[in-house]
Amino acid sequence: MSNLIPTGRTDIEWRNESTQKPPKAAVYPAEANADKILKAAYEHTATVWTGDFHNAKQVLAAMKKRVKRPSEKKRAGGGDAVAERSRNIQTAFHAHRMKQAQQSRILNMLAVEIGAGFTLDIPRAPDVKAALADVYGKPNDAPFLLPLNQLLGFIGAHEWHKKGVEIPALGGRIHVPFGVFSPLRGEYLDLIAAALAGSKFQTAFDIGTGSGIIAALLAKHGVPKITATDTNPRAVACACANFCRLDLDNIVIEKTDLFPAGCADLIVCNPPWLPAKPSSAVEAALYDPESRMLEGFLNGAAAHLNDGGEVWLVMSDLAEHLHLREQDFLPQCFQTASLEIAEVLQTRPKHAKAADENDPLAFARGREVTSLYRLKKAV
Incomplete structure (x- = not known):
């Protein structure tokens, strides 16, 4: 402003x-x-x-x-x-x-x-x-x-930005300027890396790529063709720069809302986890008013998924512990989107706030679980 x-x-x-x-x-x-x-x-x-x-x-x-x-x-x-x-x-x-x-x-x-x-x-x-x-x-x-x-x-x-953030799951650094969310919470990246082990996806979409970290992780694990999308011009420029630094020439990035044209074998999204209004551009990576991006992603994913493909959603349950979202909200969204759960991988957050008893939201952070939902088209 x-x-x-x-x-x-x-x-x-x-x-x-x-x-x-x-x-x-x-x-x-x-x-x-x-x-x-x-x-x-x-x-x-x-x-x-x-x-x-x-x-x-x-x-x-x-x-x-x-x-x-x-x-x-x-x-x-x-x-x-x-x-x-x-x-x-x-x-x-x-x-x-x-x-x-x-x-x-x-x-x-x-x-x-x-x-x-x-x-x-x-x-x-x-x-x-x-x-x-x-x-x-x-x-x-x-x-x-x-x-x-x-x-x-x-x-x-x-x-x-100059120093970069070391990403163990990537075996390299991601450089993030102001205005783009930094991937400091690496536990969800470990979930994605574990899920990619032994996979044979040929094409993938990374929706809301931000710094480009998930697209880079997909490329490092052998996905041959990847399209990353974002609406934030800073994020698009940041992701492009990171792909160049990592010498990843099999990723195309598009400035578009949610999905690119066509279909893919794998569609991944790590949307904002809390349904609240952001107070700045960078907070748009944390807060999703009325869960609009989350629902838009889930409701559109099946139409862009190849037969036999998977939709991967990274989501924390912090919103449920804060009573910002009902416990059955996600299952209902999956059903509405004609998606069903194939597997759920889970982990506990490891960032400093999770263990800080003086944090005003410690009562919720102490119970938080981060999940990777592997979804398929409902039969």
């Missing part, structure tokens, strides 16, 4: 990768501290930092401590707190999401001015040109304001 906002000097563009509304105005104070910036933030006014970059990061850290209520740590602890949260699980999830959004909006009120050509002209500022080019592409001609918290995220994402 971008918009022009008044600053007392001139109107200037405000950029924010989330769906948050822009501030009503922005100010350039000679001096500012965390309390003053927060006071202005609660009045919907952004503060543009013009001092030392490292001091700005310290102020942002102080703001984060202040916007997190002291009572949160206490509630996140003992069994009584867990029992209280569990009484209304769905409400707990939505309250957690709302708090995250509110805190993010307030923290994003500390901004910096990015000059023409992606320059940041404040003392001890790093060179941010490459990080911003990763996000925006062509350098800007006019200055714009950017939340410092997001700029730090862009810088971190750029470093990860």
